[in-house]
Amino acid sequence: YGLINRELERGDSGLRSFVSVQTSLVMYPILNWGSREQQERWIPSLGRGDAIGCFGLTEPDFGSNPGGMRTRALRDGDDWVLNGEKAWITNGAIADIAVVWARTDEGVRGFLVEAGTPGFTTVEHKGKYSLRVSVTSQLVFEDCRIPADAMLPETTGLKNALQCLNQARYGIAWGALGAAMECYTTALEYTKSRVQFGGRPLASHQLVQEKLVWMVSEITKGQLLAHQAARLKDQGKLRHYHVSLAKRNNVWLARECARLAREMLGANGIVDDYPVIRHMLNLESVYTYEGTHDIHGLVIGERITGIPSYNPPIEST
Numbered sequence: 001y002g003l004i005n006r007e008l009e010r011g012d013s014g015l016r017s018f019v020s021v022q023t024s025l026v027m028y029p030i031l032n033w034g035s036r037e038q039q040e041r042w043i044p045s046l047g048r049g050d051a052i053g054c055f056g057l058t059e060p061d062f063g064s065n066p067g068g069m070r071t072r073a074l075r076d077g078d079d080w081v082l083n084g085e086k087a088w089i090t091n092g093a094i095a096d097i098a099v100v101w102a103r104t105d106e107g108v109r110g111f112l113v114e115a116g117t118p119g120f121t122t123v124e125h126k127g128k129y130s131l132r133v134s135v136t137s138q139l140v141f142e143d144c145r146i147p148a149d150a151m152l153p154e155t156t157g158l159k160n161a162l163q164c165l166n167q168a169r170y171g172i173a174w175g176a177l178g179a180a181m182e183c184y185t186t187a188l189e190y191t192k193s194r195v196q197f198g199g200r201p202l203a204s205h206q207l208v209q210e211k212l213v214w215m216v217s218e219i220t221k222g223q224l225l226a227h228q229a230a231r232l233k234d235q236g237k238l239r240h241y242h243v244s245l246a247k248r249n250n251v252w253l254a255r256e257c258a259r260l261a262r263e264m265l266g267a268n269g270i271v272d273d274y275p276v277i278r279h280m281l282n283l284e285s286v287y288t289y290e291g292t293h294d295i296h297g298l299v300i301g302e303r304i305t306g307i308p309s310y311n312p313p314i315e316s317t
Contacts, residue, residue: 001023001170001171001174002170002171002173002174002226002229002230003174004019005019005020005171005172005174005175005178006174006175006177006178006181006226007178008175008178009174009175009176009177009178009179010178010179010181010182011178011182012133012278012279012282013131013134013175013176013179013279013282013283013285013286014131014132014133014134014282015133015134016171016172016175016178017090017131017134018090018091018134019171020168020171020172020175021053021054021055021090021091021168022046022049022052022053022091023167023171024164024167024168024170024171025053025054025055025099025164025165025167025168026046026053026054026055026097026099027042027043027046027047027053028164028167029099029110029152029155029160029161029164030042030043030046030099030112030152031043032154032160032163033110033152033153033154033155033160034112034152034153034154035149035152035153037149038112038149038152042097042112046097051096051097052091052094052095052096052097053091053095053096053097053098053099054089054090054091054092054095054097054098054099054137054139055089055090055098055099055164056071056086056089056092056098056099056100056101056113056139057069057086057101057161057165058086058087058088058089059071059084059085059086059087060085060087060138063088064291064292064295066101066158066161066162067158069084069101069102069103069108070084070085070103071083071084071085071086071100071101071102071103071141072084072102072103072104073102073103073104073109073111073151074104074105075104075105076145078147078148079145079146079147079148080104080111080145080146080147080148080150080151081143081144081145081146082100082102082111082113082119082120082141082143082144082145082146083141083142083143083144084102084141085138085139085140085141086100086138086139087125087138087139088125088136088138088289089136089137089138089139090134090135090136091134091135091137092122092124092135092136092137092138092139093122093123093124093135093137094135095115096114096115097112097113097114097115098112098113098114098115098120098139099111099112099152099164100112100113100139100141101158101161107156107157107158108155108157108158108160108161109151109152109155110151110152110155110160110161111146111150111151111152112146112150112151112152113141113144113146113150117144117145117146118144118145119141119142119143119144119145120139120140120141120144121139121140121142122137122138122139122140123137123138123140124136124137124138125137125138129281130281130282130284130285131282131285162240165290165291166240166243168290169243169244169246169247169290169291170229170233170238170243170246170247172247172250172251172286172290173222173225173226173229173243173246173247173249173250173251174226174250175286176222176247176250176251176253176254176283176286177219177222177223177226177250177254179254179257179258179279179282179283179286180215180218180219180222180250180253180254180257180258181219182275182279183215183254183257183258183260183261183275183276183279183280184212184215184216184219184257184261186261186265186274186275186276187211187212187215187260187261187264187265187276188203188212190202190264190265190268190274191203191208191212191264202264208264211260211263211264214260215257215260215261218253218256218257219253219257221249221253222249222250222253222254225245225246225249225250226246226250229242229243229246240299241299241300241302241303244291244296244299244300245296245300247290247291247296248291248293248296248297248300251283251286251287251293252287252293254279254283254286255280255283255284255286255287258276258279258280258283259280261276261280262276262277262280298310
């Protein structure tokens with residue numbers, strides 16, 4: 001799964017985002033906390049790509065603090081009535097099914113809301129300079145009535161949504177390496193073929209070689225970190241702080257590789273003849289979404305000190 005994400009993001013971060021959402025954020029919660037009927041209806045079609053899903057957690061006013069969510073689901077007879085908004089939702093406007101997290105009187109629960117349900121509308125986020133290949137939308141629920149069996153019956157709190165994000169972040173830790181590798185390869189090939197200063201290739205200069213060495217060193221370390229995370233995952237020992245470490249480190253190094261490659265290509269670094277500027281802009285989003293660089297730092301900091309430093313504390317129930 002990690003290698004697939006790496007190769008998809010070598011092409012484009014938006015492509016890997018689509019797959020992360022479909023698998024880690026939609027199929028995963030249905031498989032783990034859905035009813036047999038929900039699983040039989042959605043998992044085969046989502047797996048084949050006949051149906052598309054999205055994951056509604058982030059809200060316009062709550063990103064890093066999902067515990068502040070305002071979207072609510074209230075019981076009304078045999079139904080639930082949803083009200084609220086979700087923002088920056090990948091696949092939102094093209095999804096057939098949305099996994100939506102909302103507050104209930106019993107706590108945060110997950111719900112499956114089908115496209116076309118009265119009271120459920122989407123609005124695309126326009127004007128993006130990053131992840132342009134990806135459909136990003138706002139989900140709006142206005143007295144949206146869904147049946148009782150639309151709830152994922154085994155969900156017990158916000159922790160379930162965060163467990164989904166851990167699956168996706170693991171894929172991101174691999175995916176970002178693909179973007180970094182493509183930027184490194186482009187910079188290497190370009191500097192070996194670009195001749196300047198007396199007929200010598202740019203790659204013959206010490207400053208250029210130092211940049212290439214930094215890139216390949218950091219990518220190699222990131223590969224080892226991702227591989228170790230995969231080993232732990234196979235053994236059932238991967239924890240959320242391991243995922244934070246891998247996501248934080250590997251997206252950071254990919255962002256830096258893209259910036260160095262942009263410098264090394266000069267003016268050619270900003271044109272679409274080369275993939276570098278596209279990766280660079282995409283990685284600005286990847287650096288922020290699914291837990292910002294700083295928030296993952298706080299997750300790791302709590303692990304190594306035993307002291308949570310979130311202010312206010314992030315709700316986990």
